[in-house]
Amino acid sequence: MTLNDDLNSSLNVRAQQLLKVLVQSYITDGQPMGSRNLAKMSELDISPATVRNVMADLEEMGFVEAPHTSAGRIPTTKGYRLFVDTMLTVQPLTNDLVTRVSKDLTSNLSMNGLVESASGLLSGLTSMAGVVTLPKHDRVELRQIEFLPLSDKRVLAILIVNQKEVQNRIIHTDREYNRSELEQAANYLNELCAGQDLVMARQKILQELDNVRENMNELMQSAVEMGEKVFSDANPDEPDYVVVGQTNLMEYEELSDIYKLRGLFDAFNQKREFLNLLDRCICAEGIQIFIGQESGYKALDDCSVVTSPYAVDDEIMGVLAVVGPTRMSYERVIPIVDLTAKLLGEALNNK
Amino acid sequence: MTLNDDLNSSLNVRAQQLLKVLVQSYITDGQPMGSRNLAKMSELDISPATVRNVMADLEEMGFVEAPHTSAGRIPTTKGYRLFVDTMLTVQPLTNDLVTRVSKDLTSNLSMNGLVESASGLLSGLTSMAGVVTLPKHDRVELRQIEFLPLSDKRVLAILIVNQKEVQNRIIHTDREYNRSELEQAANYLNELCAGQDLVMARQKILQELDNVRENMNELMQSAVEMGEKVFSDANPDEPDYVVVGQTNLMEYEELSDIYKLRGLFDAFNQKREFLNLLDRCICAEGIQIFIGQESGYKALDDCSVVTSPYAVDDEIMGVLAVVGPTRMSYERVIPIVDLTAKLLGEALNNK
DNA sequence: TTTAGCACTCAGTATACTAGAGTGCTAAAT
DNA sequence: ATTTAGCACTCTAGTATACTGAGTGCTAAA
Numbered sequence: 233m234t235l236n237d238d239l240n241s242s243l244n245v246r247a248q249q250l251l252k253v254l255v256q257s258y259i260t261d262g263q264p265m266g267s268r269n270l271a272k273m274s275e276l277d278i279s280p281a282t283v284r285n286v287m288a289d290l291e292e293m294g295f296v297e298a299p300h301t302s303a304g305r306i307p308t309t310k311g312y313r314l315f316v317d318t319m320l321t322v323q324p325l326t327n328d329l330v331t332r333v334s335k336d337l338t339s340n341l342s343m344n345g346l347v348e349s350a351s352g353l354l355s356g357l358t359s360m361a362g363v364v365t366l367p368k369h370d371r372v373e374l375r376q377i378e379f380l381p382l383s384d385k386r387v388l389a390i391l392i393v394n395q396k397e398v399q400n401r402i403i404h405t406d407r408e409y410n411r412s413e414l415e416q417a418a419n420y421l422n423e424l425c426a427g428q429d430l431v432m433a434r435q436k437i438l439q440e441l442d443n444v445r446e447n448m449n450e451l452m453q454s455a456v457e458m459g460e461k462v463f464s465d466a467n468p469d470e471p472d473y474v475v476v477g478q479t480n481l482m483e484y485e486e487l488s489d490i491y492k493l494r495g496l497f498d499a500f501n502q503k504r505e506f507l508n509l510l511d512r513c514i515c516a517e518g519i520q521i522f523i524g525q526e527s528g529y530k531a532l533d534d535c536s537v538v539t540s541p542y543a544v545d546d547e548i549m550g551v552l553a554v555v556g557p558t559r560m561s562y563e564r565v566i567p568i569v570d571l572t573a574k575l576l577g578e579a580l581n582n583k
Numbered sequence: 584m585t586l587n588d589d590l591n592s593s594l595n596v597r598a599q600q601l602l603k604v605l606v607q608s609y610i611t612d613g614q615p616m617g618s619r620n621l622a623k624m625s626e627l628d629i630s631p632a633t634v635r636n637v638m639a640d641l642e643e644m645g646f647v648e649a650p651h652t653s654a655g656r657i658p659t660t661k662g663y664r665l666f667v668d669t670m671l672t673v674q675p676l677t678n679d680l681v682t683r684v685s686k687d688l689t690s691n692l693s694m695n696g697l698v699e700s701a702s703g704l705l706s707g708l709t710s711m712a713g714v715v716t717l718p719k720h721d722r723v724e725l726r727q728i729e730f731l732p733l734s735d736k737r738v739l740a741i742l743i744v745n746q747k748e749v750q751n752r753i754i755h756t757d758r759e760y761n762r763s764e765l766e767q768a769a770n771y772l773n774e775l776c777a778g779q780d781l782v783m784a785r786q787k788i789l790q791e792l793d794n795v796r797e798n799m800n801e802l803m804q805s806a807v808e809m810g811e812k813v814f815s816d817a818n819p820d821e822p823d824y825v826v827v828g829q830t831n832l833m834e835y836e837e838l839s840d841i842y843k844l845r846g847l848f849d850a851f852n853q854k855r856e857f858l859n860l861l862d863r864c865i866c867a868e869g870i871q872i873f874i875g876q877e878s879g880y881k882a883l884d885d886c887s888v889v890t891s892p893y894a895v896d897d898e899i900m901g902v903l904a905v906v907g908p909t910r911m912s913y914e915r916v917i918p919i920v921d922l923t924a925k926l927l928g929e930a931l932n933n934k
Numbered sequence: 935t936t937t938a939g940c941a942c943t944c945a946g947t948a949t950a951c952t953a954g955a956g957t958g959c960t961a962a963a964t
Numbered sequence: 965a966t967t968t969a970g971c972a973c974t975c976t977a978g979t980a981t982a983c984t985g986a987g988t989g990c991t992a993a994a
Contacts, residue, residue, distance in 0.1 A: 266956050279968050284957070302956045302975045378731050380741065388749060390731065390741065398739060398751040479852065482845045490841065494833045501830070617987050632937050635988065652943045653987045 243293070247286050248319060250274055251295055255307045255315040259561055262485065264304035309524040309558070312536075316521055316562050323563045325571055329357065333571055337579040343367065347474050350552060350576045355477025357568050360556030361500075365473040365510055367549040367580060374433050377421050379414035387414065472507055475500050486534055486557040499531035510551045513539040519566055524558045534558060538565050540573035544581045552576065594644070598637050599670060601625055602646055606658045606666040610910055613836065615655035660875040660909070663887075667872055667913050674914045676922060680708065684922055688930040694718065698825050701903060701927045706828025708919050711907030712851075716824040716861055718900040718931060725784050728772050730765035738765065823858055826851050837885055837908040850882035861902045864890040870917055875909045885909060889916050891924040895932045903927065 267280040295311035354362025425433035539553040618631040646662035705713025731739040776784035890904040
């Protein structure tokens with residue numbers, strides 16, 4: 233592996249120290265750092281000339297670059313990557329911050345509200361954009377199914393799933409059904425499927441469909457279809473994720489190019505690319521970071537994304553992320569993302 | 584009225600003609616217009632010097648201004664206002680456009696979907712931002728109410744309102760109720776309130792509450808509370824309006840200042856100011872236009888807003904709008920807003 | 935009342951110059 | 965074999981200067 237080669241062969245302690253100081257300084261100042269300054273800050277008691285030699289090496293290896301001949305050096309993507317992977321000194325969380333997050337995430341009741349709060353926290357605490365995917369319901373447990381007759385050959389089907397959630401659908405039928413007929417059908421289905429996973433339930437219903445009384449067939453069919461829709465994430469109005477603080481990104485010099493910014497915002501709206509990126513993180517455990525072009529999407533070329541899955545009872549329910557300029561304080565953002573993910577999971581659990 | 588004074592006293596036909604040409608030209612080009620050019624374009628067969636005299640008058644009256652000494656003139660807010668009020672020649676709608684709008688608004692079923700489509704159409708057809716408020720349900724007609732027993736002393740209440748809409752709420756009770764008890768309660772409530780407006784229903788229930796059997800009181804109470812919540816726009820997750828195409832606004836030179844742009848986007852997100860503005864339009868009949876500072880909100884200083892209420896059966900349900908730079912083609916945008924409002928109303932009616 | 939003519943203004947652009955920051959390289963010092 | 969001092973070189977950013985073109989305002993004539 234080239235990274236290890238680099239580390240073993242030529243990136244000695246001094247070079248690493250210099251890179252670390254450079255990255256940290258650049259993250260806070262945004263200014264390229266010259267050899268003179270770096271020599272002073274590094275506390276290594278070496279002359280600027282020596283620093284220059286080291287920097288030339290680092291540049292050759294692709295960890296830093298110079299915006300122009302007579303500017304100092306700035307980190308490259310590869311430089312940030314090394315910094316993030318091997319020389320991060322994560323800032324400890326203050327008590328204030330922890331209490332604020334946990335307060336915001338417990339005061340809120342609805343699930344959407346929680347997601348919104350979490351996204352707002354990520355954005356507010358980092359002054360960047362916060363993204364939270366809605367919790368996945370991949371294990372939808374059917375608790376109860378009921379039918380209610382409506383007028384005009386319509387039947388309201390009610391599915392109660394996962395403790396508290398309720399899903400409705402109006403089914404158009406060929407004829408009127410009376411209340412007792414519907415109760416019968418519901419009883420039958422409940423007996424067959426209650427307590428099961430929706431996928432299982434669906435399969436069972438499909439199996440039994442042939443054996444069922446002729447005049448109920450259609451209703452059963454509808455019920456099955458309904459289940460299918462619920463299973464395959466029925467609601468097209470419901471968003472996939474919530475973004476808060478997009479406009480924060482307009483403050484950053486690095487993103488002030490209006491065309492790039494537009495590309496970024498469009499990416500948030502169109503969702504495709506961004507969802508792909510977040511999906512990639514759902515299987516990774518813990519924090520995952522994409523720096524600059526690493527994400528593979530042009531719109532995110534000048535951004536870094538710090539992601540973490542969040543879980544309820546060890547089962548991963550979704551992903552949250554902070555999106556900001558490549559030059560962000562990873563040491564500050566990482567613990568915030570981590571904390572929010574953990575507390576969001578807990579909050580969802582308590583629901 | 585000063586406007587009339589202006590018109591009667593000093594703004595003769597020629598001056599109006601020149602202003603009209605100037606506004607139209609500036610809207611398409613974005614360039615200040617000089618006297619030489621304007622003389623040619625106006626088809627009035629007058630010399631540039633004469634035009635200059637007229638322009639000096641118009642400037643004195645506040646209809647035009649010069650960005651600097653040696654530039655041509657551009658319209659002021661007041662100039663746009665006069666243009667929009669008295670000299671607009673609205674572009675006729677093409678058949679293509681009408682069919683596209685009506686197709687987009689009929690293919691879609693859900694209410695949210697319709698609003699989203701309308702907003703998308705406004706945005707797409709104008710290359711600016713489209714805004715549509717969600718339809719108001721101020722006359723919520725209760726069709727049917729049902730209760731279902733759940734486990735753990737919980738009851739699921741189902742309200743069917745306005746033809747097709749369904750609202751659920753889970754009510755925690757003091758003891759278990761069996762199915763027939765609940766059916767009884769539902770029957771009682773249905774008899775009392777079915778077909779009525781929710782506000783009326785609530786009042787009726789409150790009146791009757793004392794007469795009702797003791798052990799049902801609590802359930803009734805819950806039902807009433809539920810109704811109240813539904814009435815007072817229960818769902819906090821549901822947005823007030825939908826904005827599509829915000830990012831389109833980034834293309835316009837006039838709005839390219841990143842701070843102004845941020846202010847504008849924040850205004851969309853925070854909703855307060857914008858909702859106020861839209862509320863002001865709900866009572867106005869037909870198209871209403873806010874040019875530049877006329878709206879009274881700083882964030883919209885460099886923007887114009889073209890709004891129209893939309894109605895179902897003559898009852899106004901909401902407002903839609905196009906937001907773009909002051910220098911927009913009012914002659915093109917106005918009919919688009921008008922058409923979309925009408926067809927959205929029709930589409931909602933057919934639901 | 936309209937027009938021609940002319941002096942004037944101003945944004946925008948190109949050019950040139952300077953100062954400052956920082957580098958790379960060489961040769962001496964450790 | 966490293967490290968350092970010294971120096972020439974490069975490039976940005978800022979400033980001054982001049983020029984051009986577009987367009988105006990004003991005056992005096994038509």
